[in-house]
Structures are given as structure tokens and as C-alpha cells.
Amino acid sequence: STSLSQDKHDWRDILVIGELKKSEKEIRAKDTLLQISCYVRDVFAAQPTRRFVHAFTVCGTKMEMWVFDRSGPYSSGIIDVNTDRRQFLQVFVGYTMMSDEELGLDTFIARNEDGSKSITIKESESSEELTLRLSEMLTFQHAIVCRGTTCFLTDDGEVEGVAKLSWVSDKRRPEVELLKLAAQKNVQGIARIIGHSTITSIADMRCGLTFDNKHHDFKSATSSRVSSLHQSQPSAEPCHLNIHQTSSRKCKYPGKGMQVSKQPHFASQSLRTSQQNNELTFSIQSVHTPSLFDRNGKELYDNRVLRCLVISPAGRPIYKYKSPLELLMALRDAIKAHQSLYLDGNILHRDISENNIIITNPEKTDGHSGMLIDLDLAKEVGSERSGARYRTGTMEFMAIEVLLNVDHTYRHDLESFFYVLIWQCARNSWRKLNELQRQRQRQPQDSLLREWYTGTYVKIATYKRGNMEAGGFELVLQEFPLEFECVKHLCRTIRGVLFPYGREGMIVGTPQDPKILYDPIIKAYDDAIAVIEA
Template sequence: MTSSNLAIISTALSDSTLQGLRDEFEDRVFRGVDGFFAKYFDKKPWAPLVAAAAAGSGFPHLDAVMKQVQSLVPTLRSDTAGIHFRSEPLNKPGDPLSAAIYLLTGQQAHHIAPSNIRVCGQSYHATTNDHNDTHILRLYHQATQVFKAQPTRYFLHGFLVNGSTLELWVFDRSGAYSSETFDLRQRPNLLLQILCGYACMSDEEAGLNSFVKRCEANKTTYVEFDDQEDNRFYLGPDWIAAPSYLVGLGTACLGASRSASTAVVDPDAVVKFSWREDDATHPELQLLELARKRNVKGIIQVLGNQDLVSIAHLRSGLQFPQPLVNRTLSCVVTSPRGWPIQKFASIPELLHALGDLVEALGSLYLDGGIIHRDVAIKNLIIAPQPGAGRRKGVLIDFDLALDVENARALEPMMGSEGFMAIGILSGQKHTYRHDLESLFYVLLWLAIGNNHEADDASGIMQGLPEGSRLRKWCGMDFGAIRRDKAADMSPEGFVAMLDEFSPDFAPVQDLTRELHALLFPLHDGRIFTGTEMDRAAAKRLYDGMAAAFHKSASSFPM
């Protein structure tokens, strides 16, 4: 992204984008927070040096301040290489914005890359009406673009010059908060002092992720658990997943490997960063560890994990008018690294993978006493299988999984839109069979949509005809969805479902009928959607479905 493009992003915002920002930050913004200036600028080892450098300066034009800051940087810090400010003037007639401003790390002072931004700001020629929040929303959007390029950073400093006033900001995954508003006519040297302070901040003070380290010898980045080299994982260059929003979980994933060279070309693990809401437990890690102890097969394995920082810690020393939404950032490394199941290379590969996933669900329940409760396309991958002739289906994402022994009498409804079992939609207690029913719906969504990109029902629906029965499987009216799904799983309705299969999946119709008969046997002429709870019945269902998948996959010509 070029510097001019980045500046335009900060100004040319549509009404819908502005409203989206209002909605995202609603009730998550605090202005004039007590203790702000003291926390970030007064109580720092470089504060006296910065104050002395700025003493006696006036409040000239912004360009003059920028030049003065750049000339002072070498006297304020020893490692000045690559630390520089950059402003982007905007000359649109009638546009009140004077400049978008960035503090950057990098050798190219003329180029603004979002991945190198340390601090961002906005400067306006004249004071804007407080009732017009557009200029603040532009700053929010600017910050969002930085987090989008740097999804693992802890927080971001920002500032807003509005005529002769200055307001300092910090953005994090729980929202945004600011200092008091300063009058630059009363404190004419303050802007220079603040900008010099930003330039003196360490990576940690600037909000960068200090857990991600850089190896200068080979220019790679890595994470390391317990400060042990044998627990070091080198990070791949490209994000597998990264959020486009600022406030929230901020879940971001990278490929990784214990070898620096392998991490770039063929990563075999995944590093996930995520800000979970305040909770004394980490349910996914606990259940994965429980599954490991119980020798569950066919699911992801945790290779390393660590809680890094919390919002409460980052905001310590500040006084807020109401309790904050605390989040804790964790780093978790799992293996294997695979491909989303919808990116299958062939129909036989998909069917074998689905058979593997039936076996994984069987091991999870019969060996581990755990049910997944969120079987959907997004939570299934196809992974390499060292020494084997084919790739393997693997179950991921255990955030909603449940240890059956510790289930409460009343559990909330769980699952993903479009994939929830009929019994769950009816308010029944989640059972092992519901996971298998959801896996069956995965096959139907893939066979009808034949979409190799979308990993959720809404994405697949965009390519479906208006009359597709799958369209009635989504929405918030769970009673209506239950009735429609039950009708579609009836003998007559299911024939119509098969008619919707894409041509590529026509050879899979016989398999689908066999699976349907296993999952929905007829009792007195009506499909049975309940669960036989004895262990022998569960094993029969797992074995029957897995065998059907593998047999069908093997029937395709080599």
C-alpha cells in the first residue's frame, strides 16, 4: 500500500463506513481519562530529555514541527536508524483535514507501509464542532488500518490536532480512550514534546507485541515458550487469518515451524493469537489437554501456549468511569497445519477426510468423553499425513467443546448457523449424535454449494439459487429452521435435497442416502432425530458412517 493510498483511506470514508465505526466503538470509548498523561509521558526515563528538547519552542505550522522533531530524534535516542515521522498533506478544496501523520519504523522515509507504523495521528486546520464526530471516526479508521496490518500488537498510540487543541489517544482490543484536551495556545511546546516522546518510546511503550521476536541473522520472526530454544517456533510470512476489525477477539493465525527455513515454504504448525474475554479459564486448552490425556485421535495437538498480557494490565494506573471489558491475549501453537476442508483437491480426498473426521469424533466421545458442539466447515481441515499416501481430516477449534462428565443440567444452545442439528434447534441437550448430524450437513453444504472458498453458510448462500432449500436453514427463527430441516430430512424432502447436488457431486448421492439412513432411521414412518445413548449404539453409528465414507472414496477410479 502506498503512502498516498493510506492517506486517502484516512479521509474518503463512506457514510456506511462511518456508521460501522460508530457501532464498533459504541460504549467502548472514554475521553479525558485521569492518569493518561502521567502513565504514557511523565513517568518515563526519557521524559526529562524530551521536556528539555521541547522547552522554549512555539506552536508553528505543522510542517515546521515535523522538521524540528526529525532533527531532534538523533539527540534523543541512540538507535535512530529507521525511526522517522511522515505527514501526508491533503489539498482537497473544502476538506478540513490538514494531514495524516505517522511515526514509522523502516529505512524508506518516503514510503508509508501500514506494517511499519508505530503511531498515527490526524491534524485539522480549524477546530471542528464537537457534535461532528467525523474527524474522530477518521482517526478510529486510521487506527483500524494499523491493527489490520499488525493484528498481534497490544495497543496503538494516536493523536488528534484540532485547530489549536490536542487530544492524545490509545486504541486496544477493548476500545479507545483519550487524555484531556490540551490548549496549544497555552502550552505552545506541547505538540513538539509529545511527538518527541513518541519517537523515544520503546517497542513495548509503543504497544508492539514483545513476545514476537526477530532474529536479525536471518531476518525471521519467532515466538518462544519458557525462554527455551527447543520451544521456539519460527513464523511464516503470511497471515492465515487476520481480523478486519479493531475491537474484539482479534484472532490472528500464522503458519509456523521449528525450522526457520521450513516456516517460510512448508509450515507444519499454526500460531494463534487471540484476546479472550475475562475468564479464569481457557476452555479450549483445558479440553485439548484432557483429550490428550485420554488418548483422543484425529484432533489438533497443542505444542505450546502462553498468556501474554491483559487489557487490565495495559490500562493499569488509569481511572475509568465504569468497569472495563477485560481481555487476555494468548498465544497458542497447534499442529498439524492443514488446509480448510472446502479446498479439497478431489472428491475422494474429501470423502476420506470426512471419514477421518467421523473417526475423530468417535475417539473424542468414546475415548475422551467429550463432544465438540460446533462441527461446521470452518472447524475442519485436511492435513498432511507423514508416511501415508493421502492427507487426513482433522478436527479443530474446541472453544465450544464439552466434557460430558462435567456438563451442567442446562447448557446453552451451541453451534454454527446452517449446521445445527434438528434436536439442538428443538432445545434438546447436545449429544454425540448431534455432532455427526452436523458433519452430515457439512457434506450437504459442500455438495450443493460446491464452493471452495466460503467456510460458512452465509458465504455459500451467495452462490446458491433463490429456491435452494439450504436458504431456509439460516436465520434467527430456530423454530422455523427446525421445521424446515425436519421436512428436508424426511424421505420425500430428502429426494429434493439430492436434486440440488452440483454435477461434481452426483456420484456421491448413493453415499448420502446411506448416511441419511444411518442418521435418520424411520420409526413408525417418521424420521428419528433422537439419540441412542448406550455405548454400543454410539460405536455402531460411528463405525457405520466412517466405513461408508471410506468405501465411497475408494470406489472412485484412481
């Protein structure tokens, strides 16, 4: 109708994705799946707390149904529209009659009559139910196969903090346990727990499904298209399920008292695998093959658990700094927090990024200008490997050896801190573009840092190593605007600490004594801050 065509539609309103193509040969083409993957990624970006998304493709007379969740896509197999007309009609009637729960919409966050949103969790100490009102959304992820981390500010007068919802592998220790352990060991600079809740899991949502162990192979897919499926990790391979054995399937969701709408919706590698020795004493780290590539694994998918964790204090992400001084003070204190977490708490963070460092008010946080958050990927030192299927970290900030799948150490986190600093100076500093243009400064059109997040792990590691060499590093510093000229000496100093030279060239290995790195890096920050404040 005319009125319908004039309506504005948004990815936030999409319930089911469909793709129609003329040739039935395209039903098995990887580009067809990657195309609907791009659409699904946009749905997850617009609806970040969405649990899963239904999709279908009709190519000629062939049809295939898909479901995308945080562990990847799986399909029904192909049906013929002509010979399976009844099933074809059942599919579309099913889509139009699904409830919020069956469509994969978020049912944990309550939508109140006044338009506000709230959550109900268990209070950390008393285990009593605590209802908190949500305000601004702080962050979400632009990917399908990932933790889907989404954060909201919470502020009910008495309780001010951040609510985080994320899908974490059930092979990893829950973040709430690590935060409690850190509190018991008096770790400084780490958030405190207000409350938490376990909501559902991939296994719960896929219960009743029978998979036939067949996988699509997309090895030749271009990295730009495959990025629709994943974020900073190898892609999850789509599986088949036998749709004829799943007609009685019902999704199960834990949690009592959950209000779910039952109203129907209408479908609108290796540079070097060994580490070299120089004047410092280094520990040799072993190299492991990612379990995702283990074809003999018994599990068809990684079972992720959706949890909600509310922590305090609230703060601004590090990339929202207002001055070079604020940036350096926040990073210095976050590094101190990492040092305390590692040395006092015996916990390694393993996911240092611009999303996991916050700027805080030192008057409200015992003098901390910056704090470390998000222990989803952290582990207690000395514990066994989790068995989770992916490398830990965010691509742009991954250490060189982590990209090459060397065991994660404290030094790799310090290297990630360094990349966060460089990223803020060379990339985020240009947010004030109009002001900088008036000062006749031009942002680099083809940043060297672009290669930090595109391509294979080995290519990114190779490129980063070249950037950290003396000559290459000076080219990176040239991308800093004039306002950050005062930070260049700090960057050169930290580069010298993290990447010393031995007889065989630049070293990226880990000193056995953490003080060899922590002390000079923190001192370098102190000196740079003192110069700016003078």
C-alpha cells in the first residue's frame, strides 16, 4: 500500500531475514549465506540483546531455513517448494505466529509502561532480588559469533553502575567468580559486584535439535565478507539439523517470573615460534593449535552462556578521553590495576582493549583515574586451558605472539595496553577533525593501523612487528596530531621496554620477572604526566 511504502523501517524492527534469488544453483553458494549473514549482523547490531535470528533463502524452487545465534548459523537443509508445498507454507505461517521468545527477542530486559527499561538480578551478598533501571547503552559488538557484550548504565539513586550482558563459553570460569576472588585478595583498581544473573545458554536454545555432523566449507571466502560472522576469531562453521526430527522442539529459558510476549508477530602462522634470549631472562611459551580447527572434537558448537553482571563504579570508556593528560592518567592507573590483578590476585586479564579500560572519578574511586573491567576472558594463573574455541583478545590490540597462538602472558597484556595508547593517539585523536583542520592538520588518509585488524592472524602479526621496529615505529608516530606531540617520548620509551633488541634482533618474549616491565612502564607514564602537568 501507499502508506506502507512511505513508512520508515529500521533494523531494530526486523524479525526474520529473507533472501530471494532466481537461480536454484545459488542455494548452496557461499555468497548467498554470507549475504544473509551481513543482514543478520545488522540485526544483531541494531538489536544487540537479541538471542538469535531466523533467516531463509529461496533460490528458484529451493528453500533453506537458517538460525543464527552467538555460536554460529545452522540450517534445516534444503526443501523443494513444489514438492514440499505444505512444509513451505508451514514455515511462513510459523514465522508469522512466533512469540517474542521463539523469534529470539530479548525477554530479560523488562520494558516498562513509562518507556523505561529495567532488569532483575540477584544481589551479590544477600542473593535477594534487585531491580535496576537501565539508562544509556554504552557499548555493543558488531558481529554475530562473539560474546555479544552489551553494556548499559544503571542509576537508581542508590545504585550507580554498569550492567553487562554477554555470551561466554561455558568452558570459561564465570566472571563473577574471578571478581569475587580478586576482592578476597584485595586487588586494587577492579570493579566491585552489585549483582548478577544467569539467563540462558546456546545449549538451552538448541535443545531438541538433531545435527547431522555436516559442515559447510567456506575456506575461500573473502575476509571482508566472513567478518560478518565473527569478531576477532576464526569463523564458526554452519551446521545442518534434521528438520523432520524437530517438529516438537521447544526453547527452554531459565528464570522464573519472566514475562514473555505470546502475541504473534507478522513478518514485516608463525613468524617465530620460539623466543630469543638476550640480557633479560625469558620464559619459553608453548604454541598451541586452536581447538576450533580440531575436526575430531566431539562438540558441534561452543556452548555459550548468557549472563548479566552489574558492577560499580560507572565510568567512560578510555576512547572518550577529553585530553592527553586524562588519557595517560587513566591508562597508567589501569596498568597498575592489571599489575595488582596479576601479582596480588594471580589472575591474568587477557583481553586488554579500549572497551575494557574506563576513565573514573578519582574522588569516588579511592584515587583511581582509570580502572580495568571485563574479566570474561580472564583466568587464574596456573589453571588449565579452558578449551574454548578461540583466541582471546580484540584484533587491533592483540599482542604479536597472541596472534601467533602463543600462550598468553602478562607481557602480552602490557603490549595490548601499548596498542591501546597508540590507537587513541593515532586514530581516536582525530575525532576533533574540524578543529584540527582549522589548525591546518590533515588526518592520514591511509593509516598504517588499518593493517592491525584486516587479514589473517599471521599477516597482522607480521605487520605489527614491522611497525614496532625502530624505523616503522617512527612512521606510526607521524600519524599523531600536534596535540599529542607530548606523548611521543612516552611511546618511544615504552616501545624500548617492551621490544628490546638482542643478538638476533627485536624480542617479543616474556621476562620471568614482571617487575622488569611493570616498573619502567609505570615510571614512564608518571614522567610523561609530570611533564604535561608542569
